[in-house]
Amino acid sequence: MITRRAKEILQEVQEYVRLCVAAVRGIGSGPWYFRDIVQQFDAIGLGSMTVVVLTGFFTGAVLALQTGMTLDQFGARPFVGRLVSASMVKELGPVLTGLMLAGRVGSGIAAEIGSMVVTDQVNALRALGTDPIRKLVVPRVLAGTLMAPVLTVIADTVGIIGGWLIATVQLRVASSLYWTSITEGLYVQDAWMGLIKPFVLGFVIVTTGCHVGLRTTGGTQGVGRATTNAVVIASVMVIAVDFFITRLLFTLIY
Amino acid sequence: MPGAAAAPPPRQTPAGATVVVAFEEVSLAFDEKVVLDGVSFTLEEGHTKVFLGASGAGKSTILKIILGLLKPDGGEVRVLGAPVHHLAEGELMRVRGDLGMVFQEGALFDSLTVGENVGYKLIEEARLPIEEARPRIEEVLGFVGLGAFIDRMPSELSGGQRRRVAIARAMAAKPRVLLYDEPTTGLDPMTATTVDDEIIKLRDLENVTSILVTHQLRDAFYVATQEAVRRNGSVVFEPASTAKADEAEFIMLKDGRVHFEGNAHALRESTDTYVRTFLS
Numbered sequence: 223m224i225t226r227r228a229k230e231i232l233q234e235v236q237e238y239v240r241l242c243v244a245a246v247r248g249i250g251s252g253p254w255y256f257r258d259i260v261q262q263f264d265a266i267g268l269g270s271m272t273v274v275v276l277t278g279f280f281t282g283a284v285l286a287l288q289t290g291m292t293l294d295q296f297g298a299r300p301f302v303g304r305l306v307s308a309s310m311v312k313e314l315g316p317v318l319t320g321l322m323l324a325g326r327v328g329s330g331i332a333a334e335i336g337s338m339v340v341t342d343q344v345n346a347l348r349a350l351g352t353d354p355i356r357k358l359v360v361p362r363v364l365a366g367t368l369m370a371p372v373l374t375v376i377a378d379t380v381g382i383i384g385g386w387l388i389a390t391v392q393l394r395v396a397s398s399l400y401w402t403s404i405t406e407g408l409y410v411q412d413a414w415m416g417l418i419k420p421f422v423l424g425f426v427i428v429t430t431g432c433h434v435g436l437r438t439t440g441g442t443q444g445v446g447r448a449t450t451n452a453v454v455i456a457s458v459m460v461i462a463v464d465f466f467i468t469r470l471l472f473t474l475i476y
Numbered sequence: 477m478p479g480a481a482a483a484p485p486p487r488q489t490p491a492g493a494t495v496v497v498a499f500e501e502v503s504l505a506f507d508e509k510v511v512l513d514g515v516s517f518t519l520e521e522g523h524t525k526v527f528l529g530a531s532g533a534g535k536s537t538i539l540k541i542i543l544g545l546l547k548p549d550g551g552e553v554r555v556l557g558a559p560v561h562h563l564a565e566g567e568l569m570r571v572r573g574d575l576g577m578v579f580q581e582g583a584l585f586d587s588l589t590v591g592e593n594v595g596y597k598l599i600e601e602a603r604l605p606i607e608e609a610r611p612r613i614e615e616v617l618g619f620v621g622l623g624a625f626i627d628r629m630p631s632e633l634s635g636g637q638r639r640r641v642a643i644a645r646a647m648a649a650k651p652r653v654l655l656y657d658e659p660t661t662g663l664d665p666m667t668a669t670t671v672d673d674e675i676i677k678l679r680d681l682e683n684v685t686s687i688l689v690t691h692q693l694r695d696a697f698y699v700a701t702q703e704a705v706r707r708n709g710s711v712v713f714e715p716a717s718t719a720k721a722d723e724a725e726f727i728m729l730k731d732g733r734v735h736f737e738g739n740a741h742a743l744r745e746s747t748d749t750y751v752r753t754f755l756s
């Protein structure tokens with residue numbers, strides 16, 4: 223029983239890796255479906271803007287509030303900007319954007335592709351001479367991988383602005399002090415980390431959504447199950463992968 | 477393409493006709509459930525094969541195996557000379573270029589308009605500019621009587637209209653073989669007959685080889701025993717000659733095996749109890 227389950231999981235991982243390899247290969251060699259690529263940049267990139275801006279703003283604000291309280295114990299309230307920027311850029315921006323994308327994009331992809339699978343639309347694509355990897359997976363992987371860093375930078379920026387609002391209005395820190403402390407807290411390595419993380423997370427989220435969607439079975443009910451699975455798996459992957467990238471980057475670039 | 481190079485030339489029957497599809501002892505099981513258990517048949521160019529059988533008998537599975545969408549566990553499948561049972565996905569694309577499939581529920585692309593669905597292969601795969609593909613799209617939509625629906629979305633169509641769009645999409649790239657998966661199920665008799673007429677027209681006037689999966693005997697017999705001829709510039713339907721009617725063969729599936737094989741006459745006269753219950 224346990225060995226059978228382990229075998230299933232192993233098979234699933236194998237399939238996932240195969241999909242990732244095929245997707246990367248598909249990006250490198252044509253034919254490309256440009257209309258779908260543009261559409262996915264719009265759906266994944268622009269479509270996620272609102273949720274990312276809102277999350278970023280409140281995260282930055284609550285960070286300032288919490289750290290301001292702690293810093294007061296050491297009489298270090300003016301350093302609030304430093305903490306907001308460091309946490310936002312290195313950790314919270316990438317992870318929270320990743321989680322939002324897992325919920326919004328991962329589920330959307332699994333539902334869309336899953337319903338195409340159960341209604342034979344994916345088979346129809348293949349019958350008409352189209353490789354579903356190139357038509358469905360490649361555009362989503364491109365958009366997810368390239369838009370996640372952009373969205374993260376936006377979340378970081380809005381978060382820092384949220385922190386500024388709390389710092390100046392509530393904590394009564396001078397505006398100029400906040401901004402200098404922001405830049406003092408950031409190193410080039412942090413910026414790299416803040417960009418590499420969402421790049422990888424974006425790839426993981428969309429490939430998870432595609433993989434789960436393409437393996438949907440069992441009609442409409444199956445689509446519902448696939449959607450839930452995609453969100454759960456992608457969210458856990460975001461947190462786990464974030465840890466491993468952090469670990470890796472600490473040894474590589476710091 | 478290694479697969480193409482290894483493929484022998486299409487088999488010739490004694491009469492010299494080309495075999496388009498040949499199954500040899502094909503078997504397939506999903507987990508423990510055996511769906512096909514040694515199915516063999518051949519289909520010659522320009523002929524029609526009608527598959528009958530209860531729901532779940534494996535009819536759709538056979539069509540998917542022909543297209544290479546499913547791989548059989550055992551046996552050999554040759555389609556237009558190519559051994560599709562062991563071709564890789566990339567090599568299958570060339571074979572699929574000569575095939576058209578009408579899926580059971582239509583399988584239209586929800587996100588595309590009717591016109592984009594019909595012209596999918598021309599626009600997305602042959603990469604024709606839209607204005608070059610448009611005349612052909614209009615032509616085939618006119619063929620199935622839906623010329624006015626070119627800019628509608630599939631969700632705005634009735635079941636019968638969706639089915640006809642699916643036929644239009646399958647025939648748009650002029651395939652040599654058309655596979656129909658229950659094209660008339662759920663249609664009223666009038667609409668069903670227009671769909672049947674399209675199948676007959678494509679077979680008799682364009683020499684398209686057809687495989688028809690259906691539950692509806694009325695449509696099966698109609699397709700098998702009618703013939704389309706062009707007379708004075710217009711197409712008329714008339715009872716097929718005996719030779720022509722013999723070109724339509726029925727196969728009834730039961731428990732994963734071919735239970736009955738023969739022409740319309742033999743099917744009507746069959747004394748087999750299972751066939752009789754199916755006919756009644």
Ligand SMILES: Nc1ncnc2c1ncn2[C@@H]1O[C@H](COP(=O)(O)OP(=O)(O)O)[C@@H](O)[C@H]1O
Pocket residue numbers: 506511529530531532533534535536537538
């Ligand atoms: N992808 C699949 N996975 C598991 N079972 C399947 C799959 N496709 C078809 N089946 C099963 O195979 C049997 C034959 O299906 P099908 O060929 O669709 O029958 P039908 O003759 O009604 O078209 C059915 O019992 C169906 O449940």
Ligand SMILES: [Mg+2]
Pocket residue numbers: 535536537580657
């Ligand atoms: Mg079926």
